[in-house]
Amino acid sequence: MRWGLWTLAARAARGPCSLCTRQSSAAQALGSGATIFALSSGQGRCGIAVIRTSGPSSSHALRSLTAPRDLPPARSARLRLLSDPRSGEPLDRALVLWFPGPHSFTGEDCVELHVHGGPAVVSGVLQALGSVPGLRPAEAGEFTRRAFAHGKLNLTEVEGLADLIHAETEAQRRQALRQLDGELGQLCCDWAETLTKALAHVEAYIDFGEDDNLEEGVLEQGGSAGGWKVQTGGILAPKVSSDSLPSACLPPHTADSKVRALEVALDTHLRDARRGQRLRSGAHVVVTGPPNAGKSSLVNLLSRKPVSIVSPEPGTTRDVLETPVDLAGFPALLSDTAGLRDGVGPVEQEGVRRARERLEQADLIVAVLDASDLASPSSRNFLDTVVVPRGGQSSGGSTQRLLLVLNKSDLLPPQGPGPCPALPPHLLLSCLTGEGLDGLLETLKTELAAVCGDPSTGPPLLTRARHRHHLQGCLDALSHYKGAEDLALAAEALRVARRHLAHLAGGGGTEEILDVIFRDFCVGK
Numbered sequence: 001m002r003w004g005l006w007t008l009a010a011r012a013a014r015g016p017c018s019l020c021t022r023q024s025s026a027a028q029a030l031g032s033g034a035t036i037f038a039l040s041s042g043q044g045r046c047g048i049a050v051i052r053t054s055g056p057s058s059s060h061a062l063r064s065l066t067a068p069r070d071l072p073p074a075r076s077a078r079l080r081l082l083s084d085p086r087s088g089e090p091l092d093r094a095l096v097l098w099f100p101g102p103h104s105f106t107g108e109d110c111v112e113l114h115v116h117g118g119p120a121v122v123s124g125v126l127q128a129l130g131s132v133p134g135l136r137p138a139e140a141g142e143f144t145r146r147a148f149a150h151g152k153l154n155l156t157e158v159e160g161l162a163d164l165i166h167a168e169t170e171a172q173r174r175q176a177l178r179q180l181d182g183e184l185g186q187l188c189c190d191w192a193e194t195l196t197k198a199l200a201h202v203e204a205y206i207d208f209g210e211d212d213n214l215e216e217g218v219l220e221q222g223g224s225a226g227g228w229k230v231q232t233g234g235i236l237a238p239k240v241s242s243d244s245l246p247s248a249c250l251p252p253h254t255a256d257s258k259v260r261a262l263e264v265a266l267d268t269h270l271r272d273a274r275r276g277q278r279l280r281s282g283a284h285v286v287v288t289g290p291p292n293a294g295k296s297s298l299v300n301l302l303s304r305k306p307v308s309i310v311s312p313e314p315g316t317t318r319d320v321l322e323t324p325v326d327l328a329g330f331p332a333l334l335s336d337t338a339g340l341r342d343g344v345g346p347v348e349q350e351g352v353r354r355a356r357e358r359l360e361q362a363d364l365i366v367a368v369l370d371a372s373d374l375a376s377p378s379s380r381n382f383l384d385t386v387v388v389p390r391g392g393q394s395s396g397g398s399t400q401r402l403l404l405v406l407n408k409s410d411l412l413p414p415q416g417p418g419p420c421p422a423l424p425p426h427l428l429l430s431c432l433t434g435e436g437l438d439g440l441l442e443t444l445k446t447e448l449a450a451v452c453g454d455p456s457t458g459p460p461l462l463t464r465a466r467h468r469h470h471l472q473g474c475l476d477a478l479s480h481y482k483g484a485e486d487l488a489l490a491a492e493a494l495r496v497a498r499r500h501l502a503h504l505a506g507g508g509g510t511e512e513i514l515d516v517i518f519r520d521f522c523v524g525k
């Protein structure tokens with residue numbers, strides 16, 4: 001059983017934010033007349049399976065299947081005999097829960113049946129529910145869609161829930177849970193609140209003009225239009241005459257501090273270098289090096305399966321081989337690549353071209369050298385052309401990070417690698433004996449935390465392109481606001497900015513976006 005059912009039911013009492021609440025038109029569009037049912041726990045034989053219903057006939061369905069036929073107290077588990085309402089045949093002895101709306105996950109009347117997880121029990125109970133008038137099987141994501149339509153979850157929380165169900169690594173789980181807890185949505189609400197206040201000030205000015213004794217400084221609170229004074233007819237003229245600045249470049253101190261702070265916050269989030277998206281879909285980690293350095297051996301070691309062929313023959317790997325792995329708790333797409341060398345046949349040359357191409361797309365480069373062969377031309381060439389130009393090791397500013405690994409440490413004499421001038425910072429490893437692997441994983445964890453963001457701390461991450469799109473739209477609108485030539489345009493820019501935030505949390509009203517998001521869910525969720 002997914003623990004999420006319990007937790008989410010408990011969330012039901014929480015009130016939604018006004019920015020994120022979708023009005024009940026959406027709920028009506030869903031045809032809330034129908035009551036849906038589905039198996040909500042995983043498919044297949046298991047100890048306990050959870051079947052649930054949502055909709056107005058939930059209570060009738062529960063009464064039809066149980067004996068005694070009264071409803072249990074709300075949100076309190078009771079043991080009941082379930083039988084088929086058509087034949088009266090007993091189906092199972094089950095725990096049943098009754099969640100009257102609106103205090104339920106979907107906001108509608110809901111029932112949960114915790115039955116024994118055998119396939120015959122589950123199909124018997126599902127068939128029995130299907131025979132109750134007004135009930136039909138749920139479609140994928142339909143429970144969550146109803147919760148969204150009834151304002152129980154905003155769209156970023158829905159996305160967090162989808163991510164939580166699909167989370168495969170610890171870091172993904174932490175991130176998803178934070179988003180499900182509403183941190184990103186709450187941040188949007190706070191930002192939108194700032195814009196609402198700014199808009200109210202600007203609109204007040206439009207409505208009353210300067211002759212109506214508007215409180216001194218009211219426009220400064222509103223936003224950058226604070227650089228203007230209002231002339232008759234709502235036209236703005238620069239307030240600061242001494243510098244006689246052109247309208248397009250207002251002195252920054254005239255912009256309202258809150259709107260400016262909002263711009264800075266949006267910009268910081270956007271410059272987060274897509275860390276949240278990497279955390280959601282996996283960082284690109286590319287293993288590269290000269291032929292025979294042990295790249296494929298390392299990929300197999302990290303992925304704990306024989307992804308790539310390992311052989312003493314240089315030039316074994318030709319194609320780029322990708323495998324998704326959990327690296328020290330972070331999701332990564334690990335690529336094994338051809339050894340970098342020139343002057344070989346056309347097939348290997350194509351492999352080298354692909355390897356170089358993949359290198360450019362890497363978030364994190366794991367550069368592998370044979371520790372016992374550092375003085376060879378291929379090692380020197382690799383150091384000079386790949387490692388050194390990238391600064392030897394990750395620097396804070398660069399978006400692409402690099403980790404240098406000296407493999408085959410088992411072949412080294414006890415005093416370590418021989419004289420090798422200017423070797424950048426590195427880790428020693430032996431894929432053969434496993435020595436140095438713990439240290440490598442520890443360093444990978446630090447590197448990946450830098451690439452993906454640390455989901456345990458800091459502000460909520462932007463995990464989807466959709467989030468970036470709306471924040472960028474909001475930021476663009478704020479720049480129009482700053483450059484606006486009159487109050488009406490300034491107000492409109494604020495409205496556009498605010499709408500982007502509303503769309504981020506509320507989905508922007510287009511059904512296609514909702515379809516894309518809800519498609520991520522399985523039936524029963």
Ligand SMILES: Nc1nc2c(ncn2[C@@H]2O[C@H](COP(=O)(O)OP(=O)(O)OP(=O)(O)O)[C@@H](O)[C@H]2O)c(=O)[nH]1
Binds near residue numbers: 294337409
């Ligand atoms: N002694 C020792 N040998 C290793 C180690 N790692 C890999 N090898 C050997 O080095 C040889 C090359 O290993 P691969 O993993 O195929 O190297 P590669 O870099 O993928 O080679 P190409 O794909 O041909 O570029 C194989 O014979 C491995 O068994 C190690 O840590 N110690």
Ligand SMILES: [K+]
Binds near residue numbers: 310315
């Ligand atoms: K090889």
Ligand SMILES: [Mg+2]
Binds near residue numbers: 310336
């Ligand atoms: Mg290889």
